Amino acid sequence: MGESSHNGTSNANAGEAPDRGGWAELDERLYKLDDADVQFLLDATGLETPAELKEHILGIQAEAYAVHPYPCIRGFTFAQLKISQFPVYGELLRLGRDRPGALFLDVGCGSGIDVRKAVADGFPVGQVVATDLHAAFWEIGHRLCKSTPETFPVKFLAGDVLDPAHLRAPPGGAPDSPAPPLSVPALASLTPLRARLSAIFVYAVFHVFAEDDQERLAVRLASLLSAQPGSMMFGAQCGMPAKGTRVETMSPSAPPRPIFCHSPASWAALWTAVFGVGRVEVKAELRELPPDVIGFQPAAGLPYWYMYWSVIRL
Template sequence: MSTTTGLDHLGASSYSLDEEESEFFKAETGIHDDEELRTHIVAVQEKAYKVHPYPCIRRFAFTKLKIARLPGYEQLLKLGKERRGAIFLDIGCCFGNDTRKAIYDGFPIEGVIASDLRREYWDIGHELFKSTPTSFQVPFLQGDIFSPTFLSPSAPLTTPPSTSAPPLSTLTTLTPLHGHISAIHASSLFHLFPESLQLKLAHALGSLLSPLPGSIIFGSHGAAPIKGVRVREPGEQGEYRETFRHSPESWKELWDGEVFEKGIVEVFTELREIQRGDLGSGVGDGANGRTAYWLLWWVKRL
């Protein structure tokens, strides 16, 4: 199989799907031949990497169905089944693979909305899954969640909004959804920003979450046993840049007592140690410099 000239470093050889991932991608794309599916996914990966060279694209992270393996996922599906009019927001949705997985597993499509800074990735998602805006009618909002014109600042609601949420297909910003969203998924997102913007992002998501008990924000991202600017990752041009990582303890403190009034949310965290072969020696943590830490978490309204 050929690869695009100059993109051999993307490591198509690292492509692999387990049984669940293979079943999902075959069902969603309609491609049932393993080699044909591999060729298709690798071609989309190469195209997406040209838009912005995120390491997660290079590692085929978009094939890993990470949302379904998060501790908050069952609560998301439960809300979709039991809460009338439940709304699910996939923020930083990239190709929309997690958005589609939630729908595939039963969350009502009419209650789903996705958002990302770059529309190109959502469009590439249609290419990846061989769909169109007509065949896959989930509203997509392109925008910068830090911009007050896209999401106006607001404190978390303590009582349900006095009006119903507008039809999702009519939205051009997230502001009308203050206090209306039952579940928010945010993975591989927070660690992209310095500490001050991670706090601002958490406040933004908190303002969108419904005050009804069981409403949840959940996800995963890079973390550390002790918070601080202590982890470096490859930048766009191969240089190394410093990044901020929360610890499980500081992450809990951020949500319970800072974003939300203390005691009105429950916060779960699980720190996992992983080995990253794509990290250069001395870049990560641990004796070999190639250890990284990943935080799985959820924040639930009580």
């Protein structure tokens, strides 16, 4: 996934129109939701049949693709539950249940389906924050799930995590004041949440960037994490057995797009460098996925690897 609908950061200006040069057309054959996805969205929307749901999602997909043609929109990831597939998902719910005031952030939330899943499973809705570069995706998420800001009152903040206006560079140290309320207008950026978050979810975001910017992003996100043992980050992105750059295309006629990929070993080294030796437990594993999950053409016959990871404070 060279770029993603689950994207809270960007190398482009947020106001620019998307460049669709070389992007593939939407393909209904890529529609693949499992039973859990279907049931979750039927419950959310009140629709009665999978056929009705599919028609609804196809309309939402076209709307989202017009905002920005991310491959994950083309591959219907915006309508698939990812967060509950992670081994640490139970720990996220435990933090929401057992840690007073635990705050959870979804970076690059897209349509917000994963925070909706966490809230449905018990994480307090008033302790969740979501952020994405494109505010339109959050509004599209309301239409996807037939909700409103009143029926699903998660705090959403539009912005680029690498933009100081959204998150200032970390000063280090612990916060010196109580956490701000998550209501408007008390919280207008991520900066007041530095060192306060119990959990951060980052799906299909890191691989959008070159290696240096991935390091910058790691430092920014680390500044948000609470120092309490058990505070955690987790997510997934493109990976490889040895770190390096691979090239993917969306279709035979599309131009190649380079993607810098960490390996499990280089990923662990990155987070150890950010937090310090012995401060975090890092787990990362590669899973081979079929390239047609979003319609990518395999790069020189290479398997399509996705890296699933967690970083937990000790």
